Amino acid sequence: MKRHIAILFIFAALLAGCSGDADDIGIVARVNGSPIYLSQLEFQHDQFQEDSVGAYVPSVAKLRREYGEILSDLIVQELVVQELARRDLSVTDEELRKAENTVRGDYPEGAFEQVLVEEYIDLKSWRRQLRYYLAQKKFFQLVLRPQIKIDYKEAEKYYRDHISDFYLAESLRILVVRGPSRELVVKAVEKYLKDHDQMNLATAFGEVETREVVVREGRLSAPWRNALTGLKPGQASDVLTDRFGFEALVLLERSEAKVLPPAQAYPLVEEALLEKKMENAFEKWLSGDLAKADIQVSEHLLESAAKPGDDEASAPAVIAEPEEPAAEEAVEPPPVEDDMNGQEPADEAIPMDQLGTDTGI
Known part of the structure; x- marks a missing residue:
């Protein structure tokens, strides 16, 4: 407003x-x-x-x-x-x-x-x-x-004039597996690569946490970028160590940079x-x-x-x-x-300290 x-x-x-x-x-x-x-x-x-x-x-x-x-x-x-x-x-x-x-x-x-x-x-x-x-x-x-x-010709013109808005940078879909020890993380990753069942990891390894994230290539942290270098979808990185514990990265999908085609971009247009x-x-x-x-x-x-x-x-x-x-x-x-005194009956009177002493209109 x-x-x-x-x-x-x-x-x-x-x-x-x-x-x-x-x-x-x-x-x-x-x-x-x-x-x-x-x-x-x-x-x-x-x-x-x-x-x-x-x-x-x-x-x-x-x-x-x-x-x-x-x-x-x-x-x-x-x-x-x-x-x-x-x-x-x-x-x-x-x-x-x-x-x-x-x-x-x-x-x-x-x-x-x-x-x-x-x-x-x-x-x-x-x-x-x-x-x-x-x-x-x-x-x-x-x-x-x-x-x-909205006329379709108008939509087409907007798409052409703003084509950069529909550019999707390269992104990675990653499964992050975290645990209190290196050995536990290694076993959890091995089980996932065998079963491809993320939900079963929490049952089989109670102290293991998993989460799936999508990150643009340019926004990867240095440790993650190094760990993912050379990996293909379906492969896992070595176990990384930080102050919060141990984690490994499983590369699920790598999406190449592309421009959304008109049909997919139309809802955004x-x-x-x-x-x-x-x-x-x-x-x-x-x-x-x-x-x-x-x-x-x-x-x-x-x-x-x-x-x-x-x-x-x-x-x-x-x-x-x-x-x-x-x-x-x-x-x-x-x-x-x-x-x-006498203001709107439904409301409690509010001081006028900050507007001056004359409240008449």
């Missing part, structure tokens, strides 16, 4: 700032009237920054730029959701439930919830982003894909052409939809979206500073978190 941010920047001058009504507190943008909440923005930012938490304290300019980019993605995602709704193709609750259960199925019972707690991930925010992901996938499959056709055409179709749709969309963005983020590529030194300062109280009204500015 990052590749589409530039399109949003083109239309940044057309975006109107949100009003400062109390109902808008906690909202960073509206897309055709539908709100995008600060909680969504901060959830996405937290996910992108989870690997660097505590590593550094980002500058205000860097933080503003990151938030502007994430907001651009959220706006595009919301436009996709609205387009699906117009076509009566919205992601259903049942589709969302199945997708969530698929993710949960990758974890032992109870582990998914534990990960959410340990990673400070809000389940409602996670589900909302999952719905966005499903919507984008559905949009590409059901809306854009039917519009795209089709995939490459389809990806390019899908990107172009999406860019075209997005440009047209943005041109007629009513998008309102918080004044705190609008300038950061209007100047992509600014470095931290030259980025415009759009963070609002609290007004200095009059002398006779020596009062402290209200706490930052108080500004979040």
